[in-house]
Amino acid sequence: MEQDIEKRALTAKKEVNFSEWYTQVIINSEFVDYTAVSGCIVFRPISYFVWDAIRKAVSERFIKAGISDAYFPMLIPQRLLEKEKEHVVGFSPEVAWVTQTGDSQLSEKLAIRPTSETIMYDSFARWIRSWRDLPLRLNQWNTVIRWEFKHPTPLLRSREFMWNEGHTVFATQGEAEAERDVILGIYNDVLKNYLALPGILGKKTDNEKFAGALASYSIEHMVPDGHAIQGPDFHNDGQNFAKAFEISFINKNNEIEFPFQNTFAISTRELGVIVMVHSDDKGLVIPPKLSKIQVVIIPIYKEQNKSRILEYSNKIMSELEKDFRVYIDNREDYSVGWKFNEWELKGVPLRLEIGQKELDSKKVVAVPRHTLKKQQIGSDNILKQVSAILEDMHREMYEKAEKFMKDHIKRVESYEELKKAIESGNFAQAKWCGSLECELKIKEETGAKATNMPFDAQKDVSGQCVYCGKPALHVVNFAKSY
């Protein structure tokens, strides 16, 4: 409400200038804002609520799966950060270093965590002694700093972002590997049922895996400009960190062994994907379960029918508040048109309009945000009706995104087809020999990187690498990416 709604109306069109549209949507709707620190943003109440709802949904599933929340320090001594070789190479260029406290220089620099393996595993090494101490499955919700020098894009590439980081330790490789499908299943469930986002589950190529992991897995998103955005990921670290941090245990036969570790994460980058996939030229469209306000009621009255309309509106509100987060906008300093624009810009899933006609007929006008189509619903049984409208909305948002994604994954048999598919804003699904050289050449020549190797596309890998013609080992989705 800080600026006039007319100044905040979007001028850029999603179809015409996607990137300018994205910036206008997230800033003008008061979803996030820039700050005095370049590359760091404010999560304003609307976006923070979305993240908090995602956090709750993931968290309750982790707890059921036997993973406990904990919290480790944000600062990591330099010597710990440097213990695992590939890990430090991957992260040290982006680390923010604390070198001074008050007026004193520190004798050893402290990194603000870019991720917490190194500080956590220093504790794990002290805690794990025997097979009885395993599995150890911890998770933390925090923020990390990665001081990237590429152009920052709010939410997608921010220097500070929020995420979960799961860190688990198992006695056997089999147990560690079995966790992968549980965790990816949890993330995918939340993506589908809360964010209304489809995703592509698969394995990352070696070139794209996490610094320090044996194998990485991801859920990849597609946004309307045909670019890929990596969603939640899961890393199988094998015994790499265990060896570097001397995490060992005595097994049942009284022998010393190194355990097997996994890590996994979902981040506030998802909020950028939600905006890109679902929102439109009028502003945000927030999936119903993630919206701070789910239903906004707008009473429309003149002086003579004001009290009756407000009374009827308040009755509707009381009923809806049993199951939903409801706001009644009866502010007198704003016109009805202003209110419509405002709540459309802010992405509230359902608007209910209540005027004299609705009062007379004991109905309300319901306008779901994703279609903006008006429909009359009766005031009897309104809880059930609103619930059905919001469920339909969620399903329709998901189905629309899924259809778009499926329509834009092009199976290609030749390099020419691959280039054409990428140029026209698609994912190109291609056979690949597995060599780093082909992967890098494709990236260099088309701008498309290997997003992941979808699990469900690996059944048939007979044939030739799309680049070099040698026998194919994998099917890869190539795409331009954020």
Place this chain on the structure above:
Amino acid sequence: MEQDIEKRALTAKKEVNFSEWYTQVIINSEFVDYTAVSGCIVFRPISYFVWDAIRKAVSERFIKAGISDAYFPMLIPQRLLEKEKEHVVGFSPEVAWVTQTGDSQLSEKLAIRPTSETIMYDSFARWIRSWRDLPLRLNQWNTVIRWEFKHPTPLLRSREFMWNEGHTVFATQGEAEAERDVILGIYNDVLKNYLALPGILGKKTDNEKFAGALASYSIEHMVPDGHAIQGPDFHNDGQNFAKAFEISFINKNNEIEFPFQNTFAISTRELGVIVMVHSDDKGLVIPPKLSKIQVVIIPIYKEQNKSRILEYSNKIMSELEKDFRVYIDNREDYSVGWKFNEWELKGVPLRLEIGQKELDSKKVVAVPRHTLKKQQIGSDNILKQVSAILEDMHREMYEKAEKFMKDHIKRVESYEELKKAIESGNFAQAKWCGSLECELKIKEETGAKATNMPFDAQKDVSGQCVYCGKPALHVVNFAKSY
């Protein structure tokens, strides 16, 4: 479980060596742990759960009161931190400075927030334009760094701690001041009904107020060694920050005005208070609503009755899981005695023992952690019975702490009485003239500082200052403090 329970049993006694006992309780019970970063601790699952439960309880009350959650960057440019004079003097000696990212020196140092006024109000100044934008009431849950050089005590004085920071802005002084009782009321409600902790509500002296505030208010705790620990606080900042950060608004008469601001917080220091007040020589005693495991079931069997006892125990568990967080400890590698010790050390509120006798009589033995008194309860209606036991436990824990506190607040009429009260481990409630000189002299000579001026002790301030004999203006609780 990482070390053998015998090695983790407490050797220090609470009554004899309070400070050594405190360290043993929090470390040996796996509540928290030290880390490679001096002064920073790990919140292990038991303590993190306690904090998370406090967070949820406070958060839902804030939301009902109209306060929204948001998230601002953890890094603050030096020039912002230095905008409010008293504030920077208060915090800069303890600030952790980021001076370098990757291999590059930053052109301007960035502070890790010791508190977020300065980064938030920079945004507030852009967001607030008109009276329509007020009130603005935001809160965030985060961690802050204060690099204190005093000896750190885990939870009570940690260099990184978790808290909420509420930051609100109002058009009028009256509205701003009216918020105080709402917020202190919320904190006090959660302290009483979740932490089972009594507290003393009052105003801080000018000498003890927050750097940058006009007036500070606190809820003070008393711990068993007679020391005070400051709990949640609330600061009335007046227009100080508004002026420093140029936060202004156009009022209804089209005039430019500065708004009035408040801030308030509750922190993980409360976890230290919970341990100190409630726990005993056998380990932690966690208030029932805050415990990750609320009920632990210990089946006691031999080979011949194992299956029947486990079946009966599992039935009890299924029933209890409807309302409680339950763990059945049927591990065969540990003895029953080991399990008793383990869960007593970890502070699980209720232990249920189930053996042959219980199976035969369709009963269970219930042992609440705070008394360790065994009682038999029938298995019919067990949900109600366990609920009643845990409610009694909570009430008894609160009442015991409240009685101790009341017994140890000594009203003193002379300086001799004050000194005696402090020496014998009490709070000394004394009349005071309001001068900084008397306050500092008392601190210097007795080691006791002015904790706060309890609201409910201000009715009768006639009489003389306990130190200088001049007319008294306030009644103050003096105490040694952490």
